[in-house]
Amino acid sequence: MVDRLKDKVALITGAARGQGREMAELFMREGAMAVVSGDVLDAADAEDSKVTFVKMDVTQPDQWKSVVADIVAQHGRIDILINNAAVCEYEPILETTDEQYDRVLDIDLKSIFLGMREVLPHMIQQQAGSIINVSSIWGLAGVPNSFAYQAAKGAILNVSKNVAATHGQDGVRCNSLHPGYILSPMNEHQAPEINAALIAGTVLKRPGVPIETAYAALFLASDEASYVTGTSLVVDGGYLAP
Template sequence: MVDRLKGKIALITGGARGQGREMAELFMREGATAVIAADVLDAEGAETSPVTFVKLDITKKDEWKSVIDAIIAEHGRLDILINNAAICLYEPILETTDEIYDRVLDVDLKSIFYGMREVLPHMIAQKAGSIVNVSSIWGLAGVDSSYAYQAAKGAILNVSKNVAITHGQDGVRCNSLHPGYILSPMNEHQAPEINAALIAGTAVKRPGIPIETAYAALFLASDEASYVTGTSLVVDGGYLAP
């Protein structure tokens, strides 16, 4: 531990498991005063973790307000927001129903709108804040399925740039993070042939692990990235390099 987040208060969505949980635990090891991991799922081992776990349905703006109001009431500030929670469905466009499209965009994109809109006034008031919106390599390149997922992940890149430009002079930084194939509960039921193709497409010929995206999020969240905003950080083992 080198206290890269000493004194910081962070909120991470999708923090009960997978890369979100890894981020939350890492942020605490790096000296954060408090890390609040928000999720609709129960977190295993919560009683032995220094992370604070709360329930949040990210598609409901009233729940966003309740969680953030509680953080401000207890800690007086919120320094870091990591919008990490997401779902992935695999239907190509001709198999994407209105219900699939709306569900994926509500979880993966509209939730980020709700979160940033609720957090920004507090960050602007304190003249400091870092927002990291977790996108995907499919926010940067095409894929022959997952139409709704790709629509959301591509939009995350541009809404992050929008907030970076709009609120840079307010002391708020906003960046997008683009993981490739990371071993996590989100993709544990993915077809083996898809996994094999994703691994074969990397330069390092292996999947990523959650701690590797967590370290990237740590950099973007920390003051080490004080001159980094409006950018897109790719963590994909070289998948998009060709």
């Protein structure tokens, strides 16, 4: 532990498992005062973790208000927000229903609007804060399926740049994080042929693991990235390199 997040307070959505959980545990090891996981899912082995797990539906404004207010009341500040909660639907545009589109956009994109809107006033008041919005390589390149997912992930890039440009003078940094194929519960039911194609497309010829995304998030959250804002950090094993 090198205390890169010493005394910082973080809220990470979708952190009951997978990439988000890895981020939360790493942040605690790096000296964070508190890391809160907001998730609709139950966390495994929660009793063995220093992370604070709360039930939270990221599509509900009142739940954002309640969770953020509790964090500030208990710790006096909030330094880091990672909008990580997401779902993925694989249908192309002509097979995407209204209900699917609305559900994916609510969870993957509207939740980021709600979270940033709730957290920004506190970060502005303290003149410091780091927001990391988790997108995907599909926020940077086209793919012949997953229309709703790609719509959300592409928009995340620009809303992050917007907040960076709007609130840089308030001491708030905002960046997007773009993982490639990372082994996690979110894609454990993905078709083997899709997985094989994603691995073959990387220059490292292997999938990523959650800790590799977590270290990228750690950099963006820490003071080591004090001059990094409005950028899109890709963690994809070189998939987009060619």
